[in-house]
Structure formats: C-alpha cells, structure tokens
Amino acid sequence: MRSSSKNITLAIKESDGMAAFGERVSATPGILLRLREQLEFIQKAKNILEMKRDHLAAEVNKLLRDLSSNREEAEKSLTEAYDYLKISYSKLGHSGFSSVASSVGLVDVRTSVRTIIGVEVPKLIWPETVSEQQGSLENLLEPTARQAAEKLLLSLGKWLKLAEVEASVERISVELMMTNRKVNALQNIVIPNLTQLITRIEEQLEEEDLEDFFKAKKMKSIIRGKRH
C-alpha cells in the first residue's frame, strides 16, 4: 500500500461515487482509476447532452419557421373573419346581430400535455373541421351571421395553433439554454479540470515509481557489496 504525502491541489471530494471539486485527496492508483472512470462517464454524458442540444435546436428552428407562417395565416384569417362580421353586422344592425350572436354556443377547447425531447409542452384540442364546429353553431341559420361565425371559428383555430407553437418555442428554448450551459460547463470546466487532475496524479505516481525503482537498485547494490 503506497501512500503519498503529496496531495494533489486540484482535489476531489467523493460524493455519491462521483467526483466533484473541493477537497484534497491522495494520489493513489485506486483514485486514478476512479477518476479515469468518472472522466469517461462525464464525456459520455457530455456527448449525450450535445445530441440533446442539437435536437432541441433543430426543433426550435423548425418551430420558428412554422411560427412565422402560422402568425401570417392567423392574422390573415382574422382580417377575413372581421370582413364577414362587418357585412353581417351591417345587414342585421346592432340589435339583430346581438340577438343572433347570443345563439352561438361556447367552443370546447381542452388542454393536454405532450413531450418533445423530454420537454413538456402544451397541447390544445379544439373542433378543427366545419363539421366538428356545428355544435356551437347549431342555432345559427342566418346566412351572413353563420358564414361570419364559421370564419371566426376557423380563425380561432389558427390562433390556438399559434399559441401552442409559441408556448412550445418558449419551453424548448429554456431547456435548450439550460442544456447548453451544462454542455459548456462540462466542456470548459469539469472535463479540463478532471483531465488536469488525472495528469498530475499520473505524473505523481510515475515519479514515485521511479523513486522506488532507484531505491530498490541501491538496496540491491548495497546487499551485493556486503556479501563480497
């Protein structure tokens, strides 16, 4: 059992079997082995996080492309719906329009959650097709009001879709940022420090080995000298 009085300054503290920074430890082969195992593990973890980061970035870019076209569609659909609303409102007058509007039922919008690369994002479920929307319009037969209501419902669908995409972009971006920080921390701080520590321990152990070798050689020559 060899122990060294020289402790490595960039030391490690064991915690749950993992290396962390903080205390001085001895430079022993056992410690060296464990450190090498930890380095390998951390490098694998860094690779996985990099892959996650790349996937998250790709997903955000895809969503951002969708976002821009979704927003344009949503705005266009709302403008169109307002045009039809204006026609119906003019035709029926304020009191007539208010009356037919009161016969429009509520739109059933439900929320759910789905995951994208482990990130929870909201999912909205609403009647997307004309036939599914009939429920809220079943009392509305005035032709211009009905057409305006259908346009509004379709537009609502596009805004809900946009909201879904925006919320997804926000959450995935936060996760991307955190993952990036972890990757950077591992790449720029943890791995270099660990590598440096391993190198210093290796050098220390080599030095000790060399010292032992020379000591053993001297002992041998002394013993041979006495015999003669």
Add this chain to the structure above:
Amino acid sequence: MTHLLRPDEIQKLVNADSVQRLAEQLMATDYSSEGELQGVAEMSRPRLEKLRASELEEVFLRKMVSRLFFISSISPVKVKEFVLAYSRRFEFENIKRVIRAKHSGEKVEQLIPLTKEQTLVNFEALLEAEDLATVIKMLPERRYAPSAESLNLYNEYNTTLVLESQLDKIYYRAVLLAAKKLKDRDVMRLIGMEIDVRNILTLLTMNVRKVKPELVEHLIIPGGTLRGGRLVSMVQTGIGEIQSLLEGTPFARSVGGAVEAIGGEIEMYRVEAALLAPFFERVKSTVNKSLGISYVMGYLIRSEIEAKNLIAITMAKQLKLSVDILQDIVLV
C-alpha cells in the same frame, strides 16, 4: 310613397363619408322629426363626432314600426285586420330574440321598440323569466305558443331553430288567413314570394353550411309559391344545381351568378341580395300598377326595406365597409 326615401337619396346616403354626415343628410327627410335626429342639428361638434350607428338604428326601427301601425289605425276593418296581422312580425321577431337569449343564458341586448298598444305580449315579464320553458309558458297560448311537437324537437336536437320556425309558421298562417279575406292576388303573391325567399335562404344555408338535414322539413314555412318537394331537394343537391331547381321561378336568373363560388367561397350576402332583388322588383311593379290594398302592402314592405337599408348604411359607415359591398346589401 312621397315620404319614403327615393333611390337617389338612398344612393347619396350610401356615398356619405361618415355616420355624422349621414345624419345631417337625413335632416332633410321625413326622419328629421325623430327624437335623436332633431337634436343632431343642434349638436356640438364633439358630440356629433361621437354619434353612434346604434343610436340611429333605434330611430329607424321606431319610424318603421310607427309607419306600419299608423296605416292600421287609418285603415278600414278588413284591411286593418290584415295590416295588424302583418305588423305582428316585429312582435314575433322580439319573441325569437327572447328565446335565443334564454336558451343560451345571455341577456337580450335590444328589442324592436313596440309600445303597449302595439303588442299583446308582456315583454318585460318575458325578459324577467328564469328560463326558456317559463318564457314559452308565458306566451298567450292561442296566438304564439309553439306546438308540443316543436317543443319535443327542441328538446331532442337542443336547437332553437325549430321553435323559431314554428313562430314563423304561426305568423305567416295568420297573415295568409287575413290576406285571403281581401281577395287580392297581388297581395297573396307578394306574401308567397316573401315566404319563398325565407325558405330558399334557409335551405341554401343548410346546404352550403352543412346544417343538420334531418331538420329540413320542420324548418320549411308553408304558404310559399314553391312546393315542398322542390325545396327539400335544395338541401340535398349540389349547390351548382340550385339554379336549375329554381327554373321557371322569378329567382332563377339572379341566383345563378350569386351561387357561383368566388375563390372557392359562396358569399351568402350576395345570395341573399340575389333572392331579394326579384322580390323587391315585384313589390315596385305592384305599387306602380295599383292603388288598392296591394299598394298598401307595397308601402308596408318598402317601409321595412327602407329601415333595413338605413340600418345597413349607418352600420357600414361606422365600420368603414366598402361601398361596393354596401351596394350589394342595400335594396334600391
């Protein structure tokens, strides 16, 4: 009909820049005696700029109602019976508004203004009613109450359309009964055409907007000039065939162009305008050739159309709707 607005006056209003300008133009017409418009000339500029289309709407509705009931007050007995039956349309429209509001739990925004002398229905009590069932119980049974069948359909399909349609049937039955006693073919033809317009619009909307086809026969109002079979086919047939279904009717030519989809979309306001155009032409020709009861009928219809035109123009000015579209909505 000299106090009704002439086509050139309507056109001038269509081209007005704003609600305020429109109100100023109306000061030179029969509307200048109405409450709000009396004050328009004296309004300060800031107040005038706040003039809303909905304020003028009430003026137009009151004028329309008062004209119709004035005619009934000066008519001989048989004609009075008919004019009163015809004028009940405002009452029925108000009942429909209450029904819609109670069904959905909303408040009634505004009713067509009717004085106590102009209606048998206690609308204040109807508005206070807790729910739709109470409203129906409160309606004077003989004249207004929907049948048990329509109530069952309402409960089955959870739609007020059947109740509204039932009210329309009650209304038109009474009008046709009163009109028969006058023995005037032109009056019967005009009422029949009006019923046709309502039925065709209902069925076209059901076809184009894919509304429940099983309700069709309950929504058709009897008494029109078009027979039930032809009407029912309008729900099932392709929209392009509608014109051939209307062959031989006054509506065929005008509807043909309107039901063509523009950019894949059928504009319902154009379809409605196309259906109303031949009806309005018939009204004008009836008025021009007769001085009897059909002249009175023509006056009643034109008064109502004038009110609707003015409401449409005023709202369109406030909403900055294009003049092209407004020209389609307004009947001149």
